Amino acid sequence: MAEIAQQLINALLLGCTYTLIAIGFNLFFGALNVVHFSHGDVCILGAFMILILYGVAKWIGAIAVFPPFLLVPLMILIAMFLTGLIGTFFERVVIKPFRYAPLLMVLVATVALGMVIRETVRLSFPHGSNPQIFPRILPATSFQWHGVLLRLDNLIIFGTTIFLISLMFLFIQKTRMGAAIRAVSQDTEAAAMMGINIDRTVAMTFLIGSALGAIAGILIGAYNNIIRFDMGLMGGVKGFSAAVVGGLGNVYGAIIGGLILGLVETFAAAFIPGGTPYTDVFAFLVVIFFLIFKPSGILGEKVYEKV
Amino acid sequence: MRSRTLGRAILLIGVETIFFILFAAFMMTFDTMKIVLFILFFIGIGLLFTKWDRARHVLTNLFKELKIFASLWFVVLLLTVPFVFQSSPYLIHICVMAGLFAILALGLNFQLGSTNVVNFATAASYGIGAYASALLAVHFHISFWLGLLIGGSLASLFGLLLGIPCMKTKDYYLSLVTIAFGLIIYILLINFTWTGGPNGIPNIPPPSLLGHSFKDPIHLLGYQLPFQSNYYYLIFILVGGSLVVAHRLHHSRVGLTWNAIREDEIAARCHGIDVTWYKILAFCIDAFFGGVAGTVYSHYIGFISPENFAFIVSVVVVTMVILGGMDNVFGVIMGAILLTILPEKFRAFEDFRILIYGIIIITMLRFRPQGLFPQKMRIYKKNG
Numbered sequence: 001m002a003e004i005a006q007q008l009i010n011a012l013l014l015g016c017t018y019t020l021i022a023i024g025f026n027l028f029f030g031a032l033n034v035v036h037f038s039h040g041d042v043c044i045l046g047a048f049m050i051l052i053l054y055g056v057a058k059w060i061g062a063i064a065v066f067p068p069f070l071l072v073p074l075m076i077l078i079a080m081f082l083t084g085l086i087g088t089f090f091e092r093v094v095i096k097p098f099r100y101a102p103l104l105m106v107l108v109a110t111v112a113l114g115m116v117i118r119e120t121v122r123l124s125f126p127h128g129s130n131p132q133i134f135p136r137i138l139p140a141t142s143f144q145w146h147g148v149l150l151r152l153d154n155l156i157i158f159g160t161t162i163f164l165i166s167l168m169f170l171f172i173q174k175t176r177m178g179a180a181i182r183a184v185s186q187d188t189e190a191a192a193m194m195g196i197n198i199d200r201t202v203a204m205t206f207l208i209g210s211a212l213g214a215i216a217g218i219l220i221g222a223y224n225n226i227i228r229f230d231m232g233l234m235g236g237v238k239g240f241s242a243a244v245v246g247g248l249g250n251v252y253g254a255i256i257g258g259l260i261l262g263l264v265e266t267f268a269a270a271f272i273p274g275g276t277p278y279t280d281v282f283a284f285l286v287v288i289f290f291l292i293f294k295p296s297g298i299l300g301e302k303v304y305e306k307v
Numbered sequence: 308m309r310s311r312t313l314g315r316a317i318l319l320i321g322v323e324t325i326f327f328i329l330f331a332a333f334m335m336t337f338d339t340m341k342i343v344l345f346i347l348f349f350i351g352i353g354l355l356f357t358k359w360d361r362a363r364h365v366l367t368n369l370f371k372e373l374k375i376f377a378s379l380w381f382v383v384l385l386l387t388v389p390f391v392f393q394s395s396p397y398l399i400h401i402c403v404m405a406g407l408f409a410i411l412a413l414g415l416n417f418q419l420g421s422t423n424v425v426n427f428a429t430a431a432s433y434g435i436g437a438y439a440s441a442l443l444a445v446h447f448h449i450s451f452w453l454g455l456l457i458g459g460s461l462a463s464l465f466g467l468l469l470g471i472p473c474m475k476t477k478d479y480y481l482s483l484v485t486i487a488f489g490l491i492i493y494i495l496l497i498n499f500t501w502t503g504g505p506n507g508i509p510n511i512p513p514p515s516l517l518g519h520s521f522k523d524p525i526h527l528l529g530y531q532l533p534f535q536s537n538y539y540y541l542i543f544i545l546v547g548g549s550l551v552v553a554h555r556l557h558h559s560r561v562g563l564t565w566n567a568i569r570e571d572e573i574a575a576r577c578h579g580i581d582v583t584w585y586k587i588l589a590f591c592i593d594a595f596f597g598g599v600a601g602t603v604y605s606h607y608i609g610f611i612s613p614e615n616f617a618f619i620v621s622v623v624v625v626t627m628v629i630l631g632g633m634d635n636v637f638g639v640i641m642g643a644i645l646l647t648i649l650p651e652k653f654r655a656f657e658d659f660r661i662l663i664y665g666i667i668i669i670t671m672l673r674f675r676p677q678g679l680f681p682q683k684m685r686i687y688k689k690n691g
């Protein structure tokens with residue numbers, strides 16, 4: 001029993017990461033009908049931002065002066081903001097020019113963008129091809145509870161994720177900008193006719209999506225204690241898979257999809273003998289299964305093609 | 308009239324030979340400064356050609372009229388490559404690699420170019436061909452020639468498997484499936500013990516033909532050609548074969564159908580085209596080409612590991628198709644050759660290779676989506 005509970009906690013954490021990435025995919029797909037294939041790499045940039053900020057903080061001596069519970073949230077906020085800006089910038093430079101071009105173009109362009117991001121990260125860090133040690137920004141204490149090991153940093157991660165996701169939902173449901181985002185995702189042209197500034201709304205979705213993605217990147221770094229330049233490829237594919245399983249374009253679907261992928265991976269690793277190296281394979285098989293039998297995902301609406 | 312034809316033939320030989328000599332000289336230059344000058348010179352010729360209409364007309368007419376003669380002379384020139392690069396096997400090696408990637412790019416062109424189906428699993432079919440024939444050769448001593456067929460067929464089977472999801476999905480979803488398939492194959496190759504895991508398969512025997520091992524140099528007309536020449540000629544035949552297949556397919560009903568699907572899938576379906584079947588066909592043919600290229604690669608290098616078949620290889624092949632010109636057989640081959648030779652020429656910037664590939668894709672898509680050599684409109688002659 002304790003074993004299953006332990007694995008459930010792991011699955012929940014992994015699911016959080018995938019959900020955060022998948023939300024970005026769903027927001028972008030809703031706003032522009034594009035899949036931003038380099039979103040995973042943008043997310044990992046968040047983790048690298050923390051790496052840089054931590055280095056800067058160490059260099060100017062801020063680590064010794066400020067207590068971590070002040071400094072760490074500040075660093076995370078800055079990393080989120082910077083990653084959000086970078087995401088918006090990529091939208092302007094790489095995605096926007098293809099708004100009226102065939103779908104294939106933006107698809108290949110974003111895959112190429114992912115390559116550019118990965119290589120830039122690799123080349124700009126010393127020994128960039130090797131994994132970089134992720135700074136321990138969260139407390140490392142842990143405690144037992146009915147035979148289940150709970151790590152404090154995991155609890156913080158989990159709490160932060162839930163808080164941020166709820167905040168985002170509130171933003172989308174209650175604010176003017178959120179209404180604009182929903183309107184654009186329903187019908188871009190009609191929204192434009194109602195006087196919504198499409199460019200600004202799209203930029204906003206990219207800001208939110210990339211900022212949430214930065215948290216996912218930081219989670220991956222904090223969970224593995226290392227980050228590598230190419231982690232974004234796998235992260236992006238998994239995040240997109242989660243979005244597809246949940247129903248592409250549906251922000252709530254991201255949560256379900258992320259949790260399903262997290263469950264599949266952790267349980268494949270824990271309960272299938274010798275399954276640990278093949279967790280990704282199981283996850284992808286589930287996704288392919290979904291694509292064959294329910295391409296619209298769990299919460300997605302069935303789309304009918306029109307000429 | 309005959310003397311006019313003769314004069315034109317001589318002109319043609321002259322033009323082709325000059326280009327060949329320029330190419331050979333470019334290949335033998337190793338000084339970065341001179342290489343840059345060469346490239347600027349080539350770009351200058353290209354620009355001149357697009358601007359100066361009269362010269363272009365004369366030359367294109369020349370090539371059109373003496374089509375067979377022009378291609379024959381071109382073949383003769385290409386056959387002399389190992390003689391020209393006799394003293395530097397490295398240059399022949401580059402040519403072999405360019406040929407391999409040309410086969411891969413030609414295969415992908417059926418999908419990406421003709422049908423507009425994105426496939427990011429080229430590396431997977433390439434790897435399946437390579438591993439299948441290598442394992443057969445190492446464990447069961449099956450000859451390369453049989454392995455070539457088996458590797459191609461197994462890869463083709465994989466293409467069929469990959470094509471099945473495309474019955475229900477397209478666009479983004481389908482590209483997700485291909486990426487996932489590519490990553491699955493990569494993960495499996497790393498983790499299976501019988502494929503040698505991350506260490507790969509060493510000591511793959513070279514092929515032999517009529518008692519002549521491909522590891523031995525060729526003795527011909529008093530020349531001793533390095534052993535890479537064997538593979539050069541093999542690849543030459545394979546690329547030639549692929550070229551013929553690609554050309555014939557493009558001008559057949561199948562090619563026309565693929566183009567119809569590219570232009571408008573629903574309209575194609577309304578005209579009674581079985582879209583799914585034709586897409587799966589494109590997947591299978593692409594995978595076969597990939598498998599054949601993989602088989603040759605594994606036996607040529609003699610050692611393979613999963614790293615040779617990572618996701619990035621697929622993106623590189625996609626870059627070749629986009630740079631060369633989608634759906635244009637000649638352009639795709641040029642794209643493969645350019646993107647194999649140029650990185651080798653700029654070895655000093657090896658680290659930036661993939662970064663530059665990415666930038667090339669984005670700029671090409673943005674400013675010249677039809678590629679360097681755009682596909683011309685299909686022209687049908689009136690009968691009678």
